[in-house]
Amino acid sequence: MYKHISSLQNPVIKRLLQLQEKSRARKKEGVFIVEGVREIQLAIKGGFRLKELYFAEELFPEIKVKDLVKDQEHPEITSLSAEVYNKIAYRGSTEGLLAVVITKDLGLQKLELLDKNLLILVAEAPEKPGNIGALLRTADAAKVDAILISNPKTDIFNPNIIRSSVGCVFTTKIATGTTSEIIEFLHHKKVAIYAAALQASKIYSEIDLTTSSAIVVGTEATGLSKEWLENSTQNIIIPMQGEIDSMNVSVAAGILIFEAKRQRQFK
Structure with missing residues (x-):
């Protein structure tokens, strides 16, 4: 059973919004946000590691979440209410899936x-x-x-x-x-x-x-x-x-x- 967030006031949601909006926040944590099924799949294929995964079950079923992360090193998975997900979703059309991904050194x-x-x-x-x-x-x-x-x-x-x-x-x-x-x-x-x-x-x-x-x-x-x-x-x-x-x-x-x-x- 995954942790569930249904409140817009939850500190986790406020942090995710900061990571979406602030380069400084992303650099401080060494992570960034990826939204959407295809983009997350490409990130995994490109060798990026998921740190956290958030999904709205009304939009993206739990069984698909397990399949998506089967080869990842145990990212923290959290389910969200549709209202909360829509608050943090960056794109207008959303698929109900968002990941916090660990940054790579681009030197x-x-x-x-x-x-x-x-x-x-x-x-x-x-x-x-x-x-x-x-x-x-x-x-x-x-x-x-x-x-x-x-x-x-x-x-x-x-x-x-x-x-x-x-x-x-x-x-x-x-x-x-x-x-x-x-x-x-x-x-x-x-x-x-x-x-x-x-x-x-x-x-x-x-x-x-x-x-x-x-x-x-x-x-x-x-x-x-x-x-x-x-x-x-x-x-x-x-x-x-x-x-x-x-x-x-x-x-x-x-x-x-x-x-x-x-x-x-x-x-």
């Missing part, structure tokens, strides 16, 4: 990669959760070896990122670091750096992307920093035929990454 030193023919997506200082989620979906769709976030402005385990990535935050290797650290990492791995930039650029389709390559994109507002441009193997550009000279960062990343996949015959 470059923890990133394990093969040393041949790598394809890496790098995003410098992305801030909008929707854009970060879309970048993660692109990385998953193209099955890149890793996505690296330099100078991150937003907590990668922000609920908005998990939601907008539809769980792809768990399906691709992710690491964060400063621009200098990531450049040093790429040089050490002998990965060519192709920076999406307007200056001194070649059209992206004219570049050989079949060897170990990192596609680097910046923000729509400011582009890439000088440090990336100075360390780029070659700047690349997507020709624009309209009135503006930039496009959404996730769209640009998708075009460039899938050109690399096309050249590699989608291997």
Whole structure:
């Protein structure tokens, strides 16, 4: 029999709301919130460990809970009334399942990669959760070896990122670091750096992307920093035929990454 919570004033519920809303609270505890069946399944498949699991039995039967956590190290399981669950549910359409998941170290030193023919997506200082989620979906769709976030402005385990990535935050290797650290990492791995930039650029389709390559994109507002441009193997550009000279960062990343996949015959 699981513990049951039916009061909105329960301290556990107040804590869960803090974890949903406050990056500081997540970092202090070393955990984050994942909501939804598919997202929790992807987190488990991605090697993340559930610390706690909350379910509304009216929406998600107890028998399914047992099946979901059968291979986990005994997470604490609590049932909630529908009213309480709807209070803490972040998404509008809910499935009655929410987990507190233990954070992983996203430092470059923890990133394990093969040393041949790598394809890496790098995003410098992305801030909008929707854009970060879309970048993660692109990385998953193209099955890149890793996505690296330099100078991150937003907590990668922000609920908005998990939601907008539809769980792809768990399906691709992710690491964060400063621009200098990531450049040093790429040089050490002998990965060519192709920076999406307007200056001194070649059209992206004219570049050989079949060897170990990192596609680097910046923000729509400011582009890439000088440090990336100075360390780029070659700047690349997507020709624009309209009135503006930039496009959404996730769209640009998708075009460039899938050109690399096309050249590699989608291997």
